Amino acid sequence: MSASAGVFAVSCIREPSTRACTLQRESQLNQFLAGVERRALRIAEIAVRDRDEALDLVQDAMIKLVKNYAGRPDDEWTPLFYRILQNGIRDWHRRQKVRNRVMVWFGRGGSGDDEYDLVAHAPDPAGRTPDEELQTGEAMQRLETAIQALPARQREAFMLRTFEGLDVAGTAVAMGCSDGSVKTHYSRAIHTLRDKLGEHWL
């Protein structure tokens, strides 16, 4: 940030309601979201195994961040954004569970053809053509499948720490838990992945 921009940013903190400051904030938010959106989409996609659903979740998280936290210091945006996204993903899984229960209640669950089959949705999470899918590499597919099999909290900790690169404190904010819990979930995730993937995880 240049010296003049820095002075401007300070004046915006003092008088945040001016039009110029609003535009500057929107520009910063746009820049932040543009920088985080693709990784967020992939993280959401691995969690829910559906690109369209993941896109909706990411857009909802964007809207909530802009509406509720635009005024917060921009170094807080990343953990806040991921906290909103993770909450959205958890809600999504809850809705899926309810939906599956309802389907079973109405006799469409069990071995029925209409059951929502997570495995059936898994093979092409990136939505690519078969040729592109081949190029993607088996390693990521194996890793993705193993991550999807992790318990939800371990999956969150692993993806936020490893894929997004959040530190323990940022991951704790994003997950809404203590630093100690993050370390536990992350450690368990790593051990499970090592056991599951073995020598393939290279």
Next chain:
Amino acid sequence: MNEPRENKAKELFDDSVDRLDAATLSRLNQARHAALEAAQGPRSMGVWGRWVPATGVAAAALVTVIVMRGPDAVEIPSASVTDFEILLEGESLEMLEDLEFYSWLEASDLETNGNVG
């Protein structure tokens, strides 16, 4: 987090991010702009938006005074009071945009009633 395996996992993930297709990137771009626009919605009214109801009520009251204490000091038919009650209701504030027309209509009614009577 510096374990080679974790680093490899990060590489694989970054590679999958880089491979996102153009259609998906376009949808992300649209989603981002939609989010920024959605947040702008309530703010677009700005400070003036908060004064719209008060301005409407004040304008309606002003019209009432003008009509009741107008130059001819005409007697207001009872129906006109009902009209102003309607005007003063919150849902009818949009009618105030056409105040000039309603003033003219009111004057025409009075003139017509006066001619008939």
